[in-house]
Amino acid sequence: MVQPLLTMSLDSKIPSGPMAEKWTRHKRDSKLINPKNKRKYSVIVVGSGLAGSAAAASLSEMGYKVKCFCFQDSARRAHSIAAQGGINAAKNYQNDGDSVHRLFYDTVKGGDFRAREANVHRLAEVSVNIIDQCVAQGVPFAREYGGGLANRSFGGAQVSRTFYARGQTGQQLLLGAYSALNKEIARGGVEMYSRTEMLDLIVVNGQTKGIVVRNLVTGKIDAHVADTVLLCTGGYGNVFFLSTNAMGCNVTATWRAHRKGAFFANPCYTQIHPTCIPVSGDYQSKLTLMSESLRNDGRVWVPKKAEDCGKNPADIPEADRDYYLERKYPSFGNLAPRDISSRAAKEACDDGRGVGPGGRGVYLDFAESIRDFGRNTIAERYGNLFDMYERITGESAYERPMRIYPAVHYTMGGLWVDYNLMSNLPGLHVLGEANFSDHGANRLGASALMQGLADGYFVIPTTVANYLVTQKPGEVTLDNPEVKKAVADAEERTKKLLSVKGKRSVDSFHRELGLLVWDKCGMARTREGLQEAIDRIPALREEFWNNVTVPGSGDAANQELEKAGRVADFMEFAELLCIDAQNREESCGGHFREEHQYPDGEAKRNDQDFSYVAAWEYSGNCSQPKLNKEPLTFEEVHLAVRSYK
Amino acid sequence: MALLNLHLKVWRQNGSQPGHFQDIEAPEIPDHASFLEMMDIVNERLIANGQDPIAFDHDCREGICGACSMTINGMPHGPERATTTCQLHMRKFRTGDTIWIEPFRARSFPVVKDLMVDRGAFDRIMQAGGFVSIRTGSAPEGNSIPIGKDVADAAMDAAACIGCGACVASCKNASAMLFVSAKVGQLNTLPQGQPERQRRTLGMVRQMDAEGFGNCTNQYECEAACPKEISVRWITKLNRDYAVAAVKDIVGAGRQQAGGEGGD
Numbered sequence: 060m061v062q063p064l065l066t067m068s069l070d071s072k073i074p075s076g077p078m079a080e081k082w083t084r085h086k087r088d089s090k091l092i093n094p095k096n097k098r099k100y101s102v103i104v105v106g107s108g109l110a111g112s113a114a115a116a117s118l119s120e121m122g123y124k125v126k127c128f129c130f131q132d133s134a135r136r137a138h139s140i141a142a143q144g145g146i147n148a149a150k151n152y153q154n155d156g157d158s159v160h161r162l163f164y165d166t167v168k169g170g171d172f173r174a175r176e177a178n179v180h181r182l183a184e185v186s187v188n189i190i191d192q193c194v195a196q197g198v199p200f201a202r203e204y205g206g207g208l209a210n211r212s213f214g215g216a217q218v219s220r221t222f223y224a225r226g227q228t229g230q231q232l233l234l235g236a237y238s239a240l241n242k243e244i245a246r247g248g249v250e251m252y253s254r255t256e257m258l259d260l261i262v263v264n265g266q267t268k269g270i271v272v273r274n275l276v277t278g279k280i281d282a283h284v285a286d287t288v289l290l291c292t293g294g295y296g297n298v299f300f301l302s303t304n305a306m307g308c309n310v311t312a313t314w315r316a317h318r319k320g321a322f323f324a325n326p327c328y329t330q331i332h333p334t335c336i337p338v339s340g341d342y343q344s345k346l347t348l349m350s351e352s353l354r355n356d357g358r359v360w361v362p363k364k365a366e367d368c369g370k371n372p373a374d375i376p377e378a379d380r381d382y383y384l385e386r387k388y389p390s391f392g393n394l395a396p397r398d399i400s401s402r403a404a405k406e407a408c409d410d411g412r413g414v415g416p417g418g419r420g421v422y423l424d425f426a427e428s429i430r431d432f433g434r435n436t437i438a439e440r441y442g443n444l445f446d447m448y449e450r451i452t453g454e455s456a457y458e459r460p461m462r463i464y465p466a467v468h469y470t471m472g473g474l475w476v477d478y479n480l481m482s483n484l485p486g487l488h489v490l491g492e493a494n495f496s497d498h499g500a501n502r503l504g505a506s507a508l509m510q511g512l513a514d515g516y517f518v519i520p521t522t523v524a525n526y527l528v529t530q531k532p533g534e535v536t537l538d539n540p541e542v543k544k545a546v547a548d549a550e551e552r553t554k555k556l557l558s559v560k561g562k563r564s565v566d567s568f569h570r571e572l573g574l575l576v577w578d579k580c581g582m583a584r585t586r587e588g589l590q591e592a593i594d595r596i597p598a599l600r601e602e603f604w605n606n607v608t609v610p611g612s613g614d615a616a617n618q619e620l621e622k623a624g625r626v627a628d629f630m631e632f633a634e635l636l637c638i639d640a641q642n643r644e645e646s647c648g649g650h651f652r653e654e655h656q657y658p659d660g661e662a663k664r665n666d667q668d669f670s671y672v673a674a675w676e677y678s679g680n681c682s683q684p685k686l687n688k689e690p691l692t693f694e695e696v697h698l699a700v701r702s703y704k
Numbered sequence: 705m706a707l708l709n710l711h712l713k714v715w716r717q718n719g720s721q722p723g724h725f726q727d728i729e730a731p732e733i734p735d736h737a738s739f740l741e742m743m744d745i746v747n748e749r750l751i752a753n754g755q756d757p758i759a760f761d762h763d764c765r766e767g768i769c770g771a772c773s774m775t776i777n778g779m780p781h782g783p784e785r786a787t788t789t790c791q792l793h794m795r796k797f798r799t800g801d802t803i804w805i806e807p808f809r810a811r812s813f814p815v816v817k818d819l820m821v822d823r824g825a826f827d828r829i830m831q832a833g834g835f836v837s838i839r840t841g842s843a844p845e846g847n848s849i850p851i852g853k854d855v856a857d858a859a860m861d862a863a864a865c866i867g868c869g870a871c872v873a874s875c876k877n878a879s880a881m882l883f884v885s886a887k888v889g890q891l892n893t894l895p896q897g898q899p900e901r902q903r904r905t906l907g908m909v910r911q912m913d914a915e916g917f918g919n920c921t922n923q924y925e926c927e928a929a930c931p932k933e934i935s936v937r938w939i940t941k942l943n944r945d946y947a948v949a950a951v952k953d954i955v956g957a958g959r960q961q962a963g964g965e966g967g968d
Contacts, residue, residue, distance in 0.1 A: 116840065117841075132822070132823060133826065134827070135867055136867075141764045141768050188841075188843075191843040191844065191846045192843045195838040196835070197897055199856050199857075205850065206852050206853075208847055224860060234863065237830070238834055239840070306762060307763050339736045342741050342744065342745055344738070345766075347765075517840075520841075566744070567748075608751060610754070616759055616816055618759055
């Protein structure tokens with residue numbers, strides 16, 4: 060059942076005034092709720108990563124009644140924890156000319172001019188507050204000898220503005236947000252529900268009023284109602300089956316919201332990271348990222364001749380090696396941008412010159428650096444990465460070149476939100492990777508953590524009141540017929556999954572879907588390839604519902620049932636992903652259409668026709684979504700070819 | 705790539721009912737697979753045979769989320785040093801091996817199903833003081849608190865804990881001292897943590913005791929099992945902090961009482 064929509068317009072609600080004053084003005088003009096009344100309003104937060112934990116803690120501190128949900132066994136295990144590199148902030152501690160404007164500009168350009176300017180500017184503004192907040196919580200950022208905070212540089216910027224905690228910045232920032240969440244749980248401001256998964260959104264009279272959840276230990280399905288719902292549920296990278304995402308990452312929360320009327324924006328913007336450990340067999344469950352910093356000292360190559368691919372790399376003479384990045388991009392060489400490097404690796408492997416199992420890998424060779432700087436220097440720089448590589452592959456990168464291949468890493472698309480982070484569906488707010496707003500078609504390194512915390516700590520605490528003041532607190536209760544219906548629907552769906560009793564496992568369907576989407580809608584896409592995927596996905600979906608087997612019952616812990624629900628939603632979402640990729644007749648950022656490139660292989664944007672956000676509306680049939688457009692206008696930044704030459 | 709033929713003895717348990725070991729044959733396991741991928745293969749086969757797959761916690765599969773929690777051949781996270789179960793690979797085993805797979809065992813970690821345990825006690829310990837009480841928006845400028853590199857590095861050593869519970873599972877007393885000492889130690893080392901140092905130390909240690917974790921008798925199995933190599937020196941520091949906090953607590957309580965009785 061599709062809920063009738065009250066509002067169909069895409070009003071981004073961007074405040075008026077000069078770019079640098081919009082957020083200040085918006086804060087001044089936003090509604091306030093007095094402390095006594097705040098206690099009457101309840102907020103549901105789904106997800107406990109950076110955005111979710113930060114939002115839940117901050118809103119509870121302000122006096123709202125908060126319930127927070129996560130499917131993991133503890134809030135601390137959300138996938139934000141796996142981010143390695145760092146977090147950007149325009150502190151200019153290095154005195155190297157950084158500023159809010161420069162961070163804003165770099166992010167808009169990095170996103171290939173497909174992000175909403177006003178949101179990005181706000182992100183750059185609050186970036187400095189995030190660092191202060193995290194330091195005060197006791198996040199052990201790297202320090203200089205004098206006691207000041209240290210910085211490192213990162214891709215897409217000419218200044219050093221990245222703050223970090225060894226190679227575990229995401230972990231430390233998440234533990235900081237988790238500590239703030241714990242403080243509020245102890246105080247009674249937040250009720251925490253772990254091992255609890257959202258199955259559906261509850262919409263009453265066009266307003267978002269709650270969620271349906273399943274307790275993953277007892278299997279019980281029930282509803283929770285509140286005055287607003289915040290989805291902080293991350294990205295959809297696992298539609299590809301193999302990605303660097305955690306196994307549990309899924310699209311269910313945002314997809315169920317989409318089916319209830321929330322627009323899904325720009326799903327085709329997916330980020331492929333060039334340096335991951337390649338697939339080694341069909342049993343593989345996930346891919347592991349190796350820090351991009353390795354490309355500073357490693358040289359990327361494949362054999363010139365396909366027949367050399369099976370040889371020991373040491374036996375292939377220099378003359379028979381193709382250092383293809385150095386050859387094709389002499390000025391950038393091995394440090395070519397992420398999307399370019401990823402596509403070049405694919406081309407070499409498509410050409411039959413890939414190395415390792417399955418021929419989907421290229422060498423990242425440290426022999427020259429070890430010769431020039433010595434093994435110890437290389438070990439100091441990358442020792443932990445070399446150790447990790449050896450644990451996973453059983454090979455020493457000191458003795459033999461690493462094998463790497465690109466992998467899905469992050470998704471820029473997500474539910475459409477306005478400047479208040481509210482979806483077109485009133486009362487539904489979407490934060491962090493789950494929304495679409497800040498990274499355009501490509502996210503720069505160290506910007507995901509920044510956005511999650513910006514949304515959670517600083518944006519939603521201001522903007523949520525703009526919606527809440529329009530609502531009478533506690534208006535919808537558990538005995539509302541819409542609530543009961545949503546629970547009954549979720550129970551019915553669970554029963555259906557259990558009753559198919561077919562022949563194929565959930566994973567076998569997920570793998571097949573992932574391979575198809577990776578093949579046709581991965582690093583390089585064509586109109587024909589996408590059409591093939593669009594034709595094949597509905598058939599696969601039908602087979603899933605007729606031939607999947609989910610053992611066990613619904614009234615106890617059942618991990619296969621959890622996976623089945625998620626894969627069922629990926630089966631629907633995948634089609635929208637391909638439809639969006641086919642609609643966007645241009646190449647930009649993470650979306651590369653082979654038909655649209657310059658002779659040198661650079662992505663060719665089409666600003667004339669595609670300078671818009673594609674916000675897809677559910678029509679009742681997932682094969683026929685309706686396209687709504689939010690035009691992108693640029694006041695501060697001049698549209699230009701994204702070049703790093 | 706070689707294929708391994710393995711004999712598994714896997715703990716099966718449904719909630720609070722008694723559990724047992726099930727013998728499962730696992731032929732033709734690729735030695736490149738991770739331990740959890742081996743479990744995936746086994747589960748696929750169980751499902752194909754109409755049997756109940758083995759439940760186990762896992763998520764990131766890159767050694768940082770702390771979800772995976774198996775005791776392999778008697779060792780939490782298995783035989784490899786500084787490695788979580790998800791990063792352990794089958795090439796560390798030989799064909800013909802018998803592998804015993806159990807959950808992390810401790811009274812305070814009740815079994816949910818098979819290899820899946822409830823580590824909620826760790827969350828409750830954290831809620832008892834594992835934070836700095838600073839409201840969002842009230843933080844001073846980041847560089848206004850200079851922190852020496854050695855202090856920041858030491859705090860980071862403690863903060864690297866992934867909260868998996870291997871320390872508890874490896875300890876014959878099921879003590880949580882390594883976990884608690886790392887969490888207390890991180891904040892008690894930093895200047896930001898000083899105002900609540902005493903409250904934090906007492907709160908977290910008392911919650912640890914209330915959860916039923918055992919006492920530390922300096923066996924140091926925890927450090928050996930820890931996938932992040934957290935040092936037992938943090939336990940020494942916690943004991944020191946706790947002694948000071950407990951004395952201050954008694955003296956402070958006495959003073960308060962005296963003040964209350966005297967009254968102005």
